Amino acid sequence: MTPEIPTSGDSLRHWLAWLRTQLAAHSDAPEQEAHWLLEEVLDSSTALWSHPQAPLGEARRGHLLALLARRVGGEPLPYCLGHWSFMELDLRIDRRALIPRPDTETLVRWALEHLPNKGAVLDLGTGCGAIILALAQARPDLDHWAVDRSEDALALARQNGAALGLPVRWCIGDWCQALPAEQRFSLVLSNPPYLAVDDAHLSELSAEPISALVAGETGLEAYQAILAGVVHHLEPQARIAFEHGHEQGPWLRQLLREHGWEEVETHRDLAGRERVSSAVWGTPYA
Ligand SMILES: C[S@@+](CC[C@H](N)C(=O)[O-])C[C@H]1O[C@@H](n2cnc3c(N)ncnc32)[C@H](O)[C@@H]1O
Known part of the structure; x- marks a missing residue:
């Protein structure tokens, strides 16, 4: 029109x-x-x-x-403009990937306070690369890894990494199956798809890739798959943090404990809603 x-x-x-x-x-x-x-x-x-x-x-x-x-x-404004700001990075963005949300800055701010002194950091479901690139910008000395199942999203993430001059190991595939078997991480982050297939919000999100939004029948399937696979890739005392829907906090806390995680906590977004749950693998050092 x-x-x-x-x-x-x-x-x-x-x-x-x-x-x-x-x-x-x-x-x-x-x-x-x-x-x-x-x-x-x-x-x-x-x-x-x-x-x-x-x-x-x-x-x-x-x-x-x-x-x-x-x-x-x-069309959402970021797709019209072709770029969008996230954690002060100007990222190229288009229909190949989800538009990074301000809510996700809650996850990144938590991660910035819990980055390891050395070692590897992993972003599962990287989309346009927003989370891992914000961390790589802050701490280029760490070893940064990112996974996505979408070739299109990963191509966009690679473009963003190259444009910003930030080295990240980009891996294509299904969650942790995309990683080398021997690779271990000190910090794992993920903002996976977390909507149920019949979620009422989906009609407002039709411009964005459905595979970035919908996890399955319940909306919780991606967390279960990640927690089942990530145990083979953890350093002792590794930390994990997930972004989740504001009503999914109790379920995430229970799931993390069931998978053997300790120090389980939930953090609120700027609107005061439960948005990020984190945990530690084993007992943390004193
Ligand atoms: C909610 S988007 C998050 C994108 C970006 N991390 C952000 O926060 O803006 C979820 C991402 O997970 C990816 N994804 C979905 N299922 C996956 C799977 N089984 N393995 C790897 N990545 C997957 C999607 O392609 C999508 O890019």
Whole structure:
């Protein structure tokens, strides 16, 4: 769908106001999204403030209208822009992988406080690489590994790693079966698919890969598969942390204990909801 274009002016300020109106029915944050779209075609985050009377111009107008048509057609903003910010990294993002969520920063912040002094760190279900690349950026001295079953997602993750100059060992396959048998990890992280196949939210998420969202009949299948396989890849006193749905905390805690994990804890996201559960393999050093 091509939106009706404005006829009364070409200044950036004029376009900003017009974009806000166009986005109002399609976004929870039309003001913010109008800025992001305009900044994208200007290739600058300051021009809007420093030169609000400057003309947009023909070439940029075409680009802007193409992006807006995709957005009002229902495509999530990060896919329209082709990149998205996560933990201060500018990541390339497209339909090959899930859009990294602010909720996942809770998992990364926990991990940053629990990184080992040395050894290997693993991200299971890496998608566009958001989690492992944030850790690799913070601690390039560690050995960073990431697994995904989707060739498309892993190709995108590799592109992000290369663009950021951050070395990660990317492995294709089914959870821990993708890893060399002898490889051990001091820290394991995962934000796996955790929706049930009949979850009511799925209709709002139709632009994203279903394999990144749905775990199975109950939504808990990925945690069970990971916990069954990861025991063969742990250093003594290794730590693990999972992102999960805000109602899945009690179940995750029980599952971790059943698999022999200790020091089981749940951490809340910025909205105060249970979001990440962590544990230690065996008794931690004093
Ligand atoms: C919820 S997304 C998380 C993406 C990214 N880590 C993030 O937090 O934005 C889950 C990822 O797990 C991957 N995945 C699903 N089943 C898998 C399996 N059996 N083995 C490996 N990866 C899998 C999906 O392809 C997807 O990229």
